[in-house]
Amino acid sequence: MGLAKTDTQSAQDVGQTDGNIITTTIDRVINWGRKNSLWPMPFGTACCAIEMMATLASKFDLSRFGSEAIRFSPRQSDLLIVSGRISIKMMPVLKRIYDQMPDPKWVISMGACASCGGVFDTYTLIQGVDQFIPVDVYIPGCPPRPEDLIDAVLQVQQKIASGASPKGVEHLLET
Amino acid sequence: MNEEKEVEEQPKPLILQKLEEHHADALLSQDEIRGTIVVVLRKEQAYAVLEYLKTDPELAYTFLVDVTAVDNSQMESELMQFDYARFMVVYQLYSYQGQCRVRVKVPVHENDLNIPSVTGLWRGANWLERETYDMFGINFDGHPDLRRILMPDDFEGHPLQKDYPLRGRGERESFNFDKQNV
Ligand code: SF4
Numbered sequence: 001m002g003l004a005k006t007d008t009q010s011a012q013d014v015g016q017t018d019g020n021i022i023t024t025t026i027d028r029v030i031n032w033g034r035k036n037s038l039w040p041m042p043f044g045t046a047c048c049a050i051e052m053m054a055t056l057a058s059k060f061d062l063s064r065f066g067s068e069a070i071r072f073s074p075r076q077s078d079l080l081i082v083s084g085r086i087s088i089k090m091m092p093v094l095k096r097i098y099d100q101m102p103d104p105k106w107v108i109s110m111g112a113c114a115s116c117g118g119v120f121d122t123y124t125l126i127q128g129v130d131q132f133i134p135v136d137v138y139i140p141g142c143p144p145r146p147e148d149l150i151d152a153v154l155q156v157q158q159k160i161a162s163g164a165s166p167k168g169v170e171h172l173l174e175t
Numbered sequence: 176m177n178e179e180k181e182v183e184e185q186p187k188p189l190i191l192q193k194l195e196e197h198h199a200d201a202l203l204s205q206d207e208i209r210g211t212i213v214v215v216l217r218k219e220q221a222y223a224v225l226e227y228l229k230t231d232p233e234l235a236y237t238f239l240v241d242v243t244a245v246d247n248s249q250m251e252s253e254l255m256q257f258d259y260a261r262f263m264v265v266y267q268l269y270s271y272q273g274q275c276r277v278r279v280k281v282p283v284h285e286n287d288l289n290i291p292s293v294t295g296l297w298r299g300a301n302w303l304e305r306e307t308y309d310m311f312g313i314n315f316d317g318h319p320d321l322r323r324i325l326m327p328d329d330f331e332g333h334p335l336q337k338d339y340p341l342r343g344r345g346e347r348e349s350f351n352f353d354k355q356n357v
Contacts, residue, residue: 019241089325089326091350092353108352122341124343126347127347
């Protein structure tokens with residue numbers, strides 16, 4: 001098995017013996033696979049989405065980190081990127097899309113608006129989507145640079161590799 | 176000296192000439208602001224004049240760029256000018272033929288928020304008038320489908336009226352997030 005050779009981070013996770021045999025756990029192998037092929041569902045509603053597009057384009061190239069397979073169907077994705085302002089009328093749509101994603105799923109709240117309403121403390125704007133859906137990684141900035149989004153994806157990867165549960169199921173595990 | 180003379184000698188724009196000739200009684204004021212002609216019309220004649228602007232073969236303002244409104248309730252200078260009409264409905268027109276624009280404004284009093292819809296002249300007015308209704312509460316008579324377009328259907332009030340609180344009246348907390356048709 002070439003597992004330890006292709007992924008140096010996982011090398012510490014596996015017990016290595018002489019020859020071609022390594023030992024590990026099923027969970028670690030699965031998480032290793034999950035982490036390196038996140039399929040994002042973009043929810044771009046405002047200017048932050050422009051930076052998200054730049055992140056996916058050739059200059060920043062999110063595919064270097066295995067997350068370029070953008071799906072516009074929530075059924076096929078496991079990483080929700082909320083980038084932009086969410087109004088009270090849009091929130092049920094976002095919630096529905098989050099609910100339609102299969103578990104396990106992770107959420108990135110990109111930018112000041114998605115995370116806390118930003119400068120729009122107004123009658124119609126949700127002051128942070130985490131009031132309604134569980135968020136794993138927040139990105140500050142208005143807008144955050146593509147590097148910030150890449151960093152957030154890497155943090156989600158770290159979280160997966162460490163075996164931590166997505167924020168969305170933590171409450172299920174407690175009870 | 177010479178320059179001043181040249182300015183004075185400029186001919187009056189065609190649209191103002193023609194409006195003075197055919198619809199002088201509808202004109203409340205005429206002005207030119209940063210190169211755009213602005214005319215203010217009496218509400219009663221507004222539809223007829225807009226139709227004239229569109230159909231007159233020399234003017235041919237066939238393109239309705241925008242319909243919106245302004246709430247002047249905190250602009251004393253504007254209010255005084257037009258008999259304390261709180262709202263000003265604004266039409267932006269463009270003529271491909273003359274390659275020129277005109278801004279048409281119509282004062283609307285708070286106690287009578289009705290104004291004829293121009294959807295019969297420009298079909299594109301449909302959503303623009305819905306937005307103006309949604310945001311300012313102006314009722315467009317004869318509109319085929321005057322519903323809210325931006326705010327949720329069960330929203331109360333018109334948020335671009337100046338007395339509407341910026342942070343709303345608790346909609347962010349009271350909004351029913353489960354019952355909406357998604
Ligand atoms: S955080 Fe800034 S860039 Fe991002 S959606 Fe809000 S206003 Fe636009």
